[in-house]
Amino acid sequence: MSDENKLSGADEFQDPLENYEPRQFDDPLEQALVEEEIGTIRHEPFTTISPDMPVHEAVKELAALHHACLLVAENDRLLGVFSERDVLTRLAFEYEEIKDRPVSEVMTSDTIYVYETDSAVASLAVMALCGYRHVPVLDLNDNLVGIISPQRVTEFLQHHFEQD
Amino acid sequence: MGLQENFRNEQVRQLEMRDPVVVTADVTLREALTQMRERNVGCAIVVDEDRKPQGMFTESMLVEMLSHGPLSLDEPIEKYMADRCPWVRMDDPIADVLDAMQLKNIRMLCVVDEQNRVVGLTGQRGLMEYVAEHFPGEVTVQRVGQSPYLSDREGA
Incomplete structure (x- = not known):
């Protein structure tokens, strides 16, 4: 195949994005939420526990750390979330019977997560649409790398607020 | 109007508000927890006879209590609530809600009317919904994890 053939048709090429108008944002906060990655929101520190940890130890850990939730993981793989809400809905009246069982039996296992490369607003989407206040963050190899809380999101909002 | 301007100019009444669990001080811890569970709300607001807030009992306080041993579920909530x-x-x-959440680490805020009577509950989720509503495109197209069917859940 000659070089002539290789380039034939090049003149007819039309860039499909040539008329693309980049999105206009009303302020730096909106722009940051859409264009920055979740990785730029503070997602550390976070605490992981083993799925075999007894419920009473997990409750003590939650209380001692003043965390709203703990991530249940094994070898950096997310298995679930054990939260204050799980304590309210699954343990408040049943604690004495369940306290020695493994936390994997009472954790929330259908956890919704985000990737660190998702846009910042994705974490808000999970919180707003799904009602999860704490959203685990994974890297692209599905390893657990952090957690986003509403407080960390507000930190992000305030940071971009002040740049005005 | 940009989001930033909205934060400063729009009022708390624009936030998604939840119907709070409201109890009086003599209600038992068991009754308050039952209502919190049934309504899937993370706190109970303790009010006086005029529905003015006197205190609050939160799921964080429940965790703290359980970490020290079994609960006395039939005691009045007054014994366990925070006075503020x-x-x-x-x-x-x-913007005041944003400040309360970030500076004071407050998760839930009681909303009161001109007579200081409790009319609603807002906080982290209300604020997140408010911001997310500003980005309908981004919010609806995001992939959000492995579970395609969401149960009605708030909290985790």
Whole structure:
């Protein structure tokens, strides 16, 4: 195949994005939420526990750390979330019977997560649409790398607020 | 109008508000927890006879209590509640909620009317919904994890 053939048709090429108008944002906060990655929101520190940890130890850990939730993981793989809400809905009246069982039996296992490369607003989407206040963050190899809380999101909002 | 301007100019009444669990001080811990469970709300607001907030009992306080041993479920909630109940007025700017959450680490705020009577509950989720509503495109197209069917859940 000659070089002539290789380039034939090049003149007819039309860039499909040539008329693309980049999105206009009303302020730096909106722009940051859409264009920055979740990785730029503070997602550390976070605490992981083993799925075999007894419920009473997990409750003590939650209380001692003043965390709203703990991530249940094994070898950096997310298995679930054990939260204050799980304590309210699954343990408040049943604690004495369940306290020695493994936390994997009472954790929330259908956890919704985000990737660190998702846009910042994705974490808000999970919180707003799904009602999860704490959203685990994974890297692209599905390893657990952090957690986003509403407080960390507000930190992000305030940071971009002040740049005005 | 940009989001940033909205935070300063729009009022708390624009936030998604939840119907709070409201109890009087003599209600038992068991009854308050039952209502919190049934309504899937993370706190109970303790009010006087005029529905003015006197205190608050939260799921964080429940965790703290359980970490020290079994609960006395039939004691009045007055014995366990925090004496302070963070509140905002309906006409306060939304930026105040943002400040309360970030600076004071407050998760839930009681919303009161001009007579200081409890009319609603807002906080982290209300604020997140408010911001997310500003980005309908981004919010609806995001992939959000492995579970395609969401149960009605708030909290985790």
